[in-house]
Amino acid sequence: MIPVEQILHPDWVLPIEPAGEVLTGHSIAIDQGRIAAIEPRQALESRHQAAAVKELPGQVIMPGLINAHTHAAMTLLRGYADDLPLMTWLESHIWPAEQAHVGEAFVRDGSALAVLEMLRGGITCFNDMYFFPETTAAVAAEAGMRATVGMILIDFPTPYASGPEAYFEKGEALHAQWANDPLIDTTMAPHAPYTVSEPHLVRAAELAERHGRRLHMHIHETLGEIDASVEKTGSRPLMRLDALGLVGPQLLAVHMTHLDERERDRISATGAHVIHCPEANLKLASGICPIADLAARGVGLALGTDGAASNNNLDILGEMRTAAMLAKGASLDATALPAHQALEIATLGGARAIGRDQEIGSLVVGKAADLVSLDLNTPEADPLHDVASQVVYACGREAVRDVWIAGRHVLKAREPVTLDVPAIRARAAEWRDKLQR
Amino acid sequence: MIPVEQILHPDWVLPIEPAGEVLTGHSIAIDQGRIAAIEPRQALESRHQAAAVKELPGQVIMPGLINAHTHAAMTLLRGYADDLPLMTWLESHIWPAEQAHVGEAFVRDGSALAVLEMLRGGITCFNDMYFFPETTAAVAAEAGMRATVGMILIDFPTPYASGPEAYFEKGEALHAQWANDPLIDTTMAPHAPYTVSEPHLVRAAELAERHGRRLHMHIHETLGEIDASVEKTGSRPLMRLDALGLVGPQLLAVHMTHLDERERDRISATGAHVIHCPEANLKLASGICPIADLAARGVGLALGTDGAASNNNLDILGEMRTAAMLAKGASLDATALPAHQALEIATLGGARAIGRDQEIGSLVVGKAADLVSLDLNTPEADPLHDVASQVVYACGREAVRDVWIAGRHVLKAREPVTLDVPAIRARAAEWRDKLQR
Structure with a gap:
């Protein structure tokens, strides 16, 4: 025996x-x-x-389900501002709230609430992009949850870092801290081609290559972002990244709601991964990622919830259902993304995207x-x-x-074993009061 | 006091x-x-x-939520055939299963399972269209649930009725049986313009008018149905119904996924109600009802799940969420169908559609x-x-x-009070075995 x-x-x-x-x-x-x-x-x-x-x-x-794109700490902004145009939502609500409140405590408490919600929803690993990623990593590790956290990079200063050099410095420390951890992995996570200048994008990509890490980035979330890039540079964002050598198997391209024929070819040819966030894309009226077509071209697909401020939950089972229905509705083909394929992108697809499929994603x-x-x-x-x-x-x-x-039994009959649920919820309520003031 | x-x-x-x-x-x-x-x-x-x-x-x-379009008994076919093109799904799976199995027992057991699921999901009233409607009505009434059941009408014979005369006869009996019931109401429910000939549609409409009842019908579910009508008659289905005098405030037009400018004008001008079934329309790749535009034109909107064979649940909270997100995504306007309006169409909108808003739909x-x-x-x-x-x-x-x-407390801490849950579930399992044979 x-x-x-x-x-x-x-x-x-x-x-x-x-x-x-x-x-x-x-x-x-x-x-x-x-x-x-x-x-x-x-x-x-x-x-x-x-x-x-x-x-x-x-x-x-x-x-376990894999949430391949999230801003875990934004759970504290769930329902804070809804039903608004994207730029009003960001500029008048989300960014001011973040500017005023985001710090280590916010990220700790928001990440803990996110981990609680995700564990209860069957998510065992998430791929995060947010400020204070070392805090999110610590919260996940303490909860016994698997996470891949990104070195956030954005051209302007935030409460997290005073400027590009500070982001890179903190990012290097993040990678060093979690190298070889059994649960926590890292990525380079430049926010988007329109918020990070080309020299910094290239530097982030070089770092990713040196560390053998993914490059996790919002790309083609909205038409407006594409139009602005064309106006400013003559190129669409993905083609600009491609010219910089950034489109390859290490790229986790999140959203991708607007893709022309050439772009679909390039994604397929280069082995870049597409992270589909169907509910956030619908709710913010960004567009619909053509995953039925991408799947037919053999593109690696994964599912993300995005942050709870734009969704408003961290529910990959729900995203899977929405993705399966929306793929059919958007392609007018009822055979698109059948049940087993939907299950695969919510698990193994996510694992492949974040480069952890040797370890997780299938039984x-x-x-x-x-x-x-x-x-x-x-x-x-x-x-x-x-x-x-x-x-x-x-x-x-x-x-x-x-x-x-x-192998650790972290949720038993819906009760989390590794989390202090009343304390997490009490802190969420305190943040509500602070944010509402 | x-x-x-x-x-x-x-x-x-x-x-x-x-x-x-x-x-x-x-x-x-x-x-x-x-x-x-x-x-x-x-x-x-x-x-x-x-x-x-x-x-x-x-x-x-x-x-209580109102499910404004359902085929309750089809709950027994939940997951029976998925991810198939609409006509293969219907012709090779659903219709043969119905032909072989649908009878009073099937409708009784399927309706009971539907009532159980709907009560647990906060639905207090449903508007049904299926064979043996008198059985569905009896199941709902016995459970203390509110329902509006339709006199089904279709040109071909089924296990329920040998032909049009039989449908009308049974329908008249249905109306007579449930006239003045506190919980159960009735409609005329001709299946669709492509399955019911014009003389029968007109007769059903006359009956509806005589009894002061709604006319509940699938209209413009698919492009194929519209194209076939144009080829056969030179007109799109809604315009054909309009020419017959059937488009008015008594009409519950279900699906309406493809509507041109003139049709939107007519719906708005006549006061017809549109029943939106977002998830079934996505899953069967039928199209997307333009509810943001219809709402802006003042059209009365309600939500339906459709049958569980094409959805696969009877969850109006879920449909409300999908409707709110999809309205934004499809109209590329993040302010479309805000939360309060979504809540309204899931409740008062449904009550108005089925003509029961004097009684239910708001507090x-x-x-x-x-x-x-x-x-x-x-x-x-x-x-x-x-x-x-x-x-x-x-x-x-x-x-x-x-x-x-x-006023009757029918679900207590998620436990149904008026239903024999183990018996309902055991019968569902028996039907699974029969259907799988």
Whole structure:
């Protein structure tokens, strides 16, 4: 008998690899934070002995969801300003609030609330871009959550850094601090081509290359941004980045709501990743990323929530459902982004984008045990004709029951184990009062 | 002191009328199934004495949601066939399954599952179109749920009726049976202009007029339907119906995903109601109803889920969120369908559409006490900057805690009071086995 730490007995497993598979009556053995076996129950039980055994009747286990674009701390601005034109929203509400309030405490408290919400929604890893990334990283690490945090870079001074040199300095320290951490990874995260000058973009890209890190950037979020670039430089932003040598497999291009034929070709040819944030793009009236076409061209896709100020939740199950429906509606093809493909971009696609697919994103022996269980034993999932369809189209994130990250059981029957929930919520309420003043 | 049956003390009330109002610290008195008072807590308590008093800390009360277009019994086909082109989906999957299985038992069991799901999602009234409507009406009435059921009419024979005469006969009986019922109302529900011939459409409209009933019909769901009509008759369906005198305030035009300028003018000028089913339209790649433009023209709007086979849930809170985001995304205007307007179309808009707004749809003294409470005391609604925004953009239907219909407490802490949940779910599982055979 092989000794393992835990054995889980769900009714179904959606391993994501091989694609489209639904395993019935399979169990999962976990040891030292990794998946030790996925086999039919009897076979697995006959060869493994576990210290802890958990029955999960009516539940499906799948890889933890990956939120591939977020500004975690902005959770404190959820519902702070809605239904406004993008520039009014930013210039009259979000930026002044950030200018007045964003500091280490804001980022600590906002990130903690985000981690709480994401764990309850089955998200086991997020890819963040915000000020004070070292604080967000510390909050995630303390919660036992996986995160990739970006060295933020923007041309103007903020409460976080006095100017480009300060951003780079802090960024270098961030990379050094979290190098080789089991849970935390880093990226270079220049905000956008319109807020970061070309020399700084190039320097960020060089740093990314030197550290073997991704380049995480908002690109083509709005038509206005594209028009302004054309007016100023004669080129659309993506082509400008391409000319600078920045479009390649290390690029995480977030939003991409407006893409011409040549741009789609370049993304596909270079292996750049596209992070699709369907709900934020709809809510801010930015446009719709043509993911059905991008998927057909073999572009790597992942899903992000964006910040809670523009969404207003950090719910990748919800984004997956919206992405699957919107891909069909926008392409006028009801076969676009079927359920299994939607599940893949919400998990393995995210892992590939952030360069962590050797470790997470699918349930394969040897990968980290980042797992989520969903309860399909509810009227909302009745009758259970199709496990994958029910997860994508019928369930909400309230179906999430348990979450494991690197084998650690961090959400038990919807209760977070590693977080002080009352304290996090109390601090959120204090920030509400401060922000409303 | 005025004796009343119940007093509820939520933290907030969204009365919908007056528009945009959020009441803080108000209480609601209920008597004989109606709203007896909505006043600041102290004022209300000083004048009313109740047999039952309920504290609802952290909760908001709003009018029950109205699902203005559904095929309730199709819940049994949830996840039965997805990600397929519309005609393959219908012709190779849904219609054969219906032909083989739809009967009184199917409609009884499917409607019961739908009522269970809808009550748990805060829906207090639904407007149905399906075979065996008398059975759906009986299930709703028995559950204490409000429903408007349609006399279905389609040119071909089905397990329900052998032909047009039989549909009309059964429809007349339906109207007679439920005339003057406190919970159940009826419509004439010819399926669509392409499945019902003109003489039958006219006859259905005459019947609707004679009984003072709505005419509930799928119109302009797809481009294909419009093209076929133009090819066959030289006219687009809506204009054909208009020429027949069918476009008016009694018309509930469902879907309306493709509308030219003249059609928008006619809908606005005639007072026809548009039932928007955003998620089904996306999922089946039918198109997007231009509700931002229709709202600007003053057209009465309501929300529907459509059947669970094409959605795949009966979740009006979710449709409201999708509608609010999609209106912005499709019109490229982030101010389109703001939160309060989204709340209105999900409640009062639905009531107006089905002609029951004298009775339901807003929290006004004298109206029926159809109420839903949502729990905003959750991390997902933190920090509570804006009650309406949080309900529309941040919450899912799992926030629904309690539901009252005509003053009767039908959902208590998410537990249905009037339904035998295990029996309903067991029958759904039996239908899954039958359908999968």
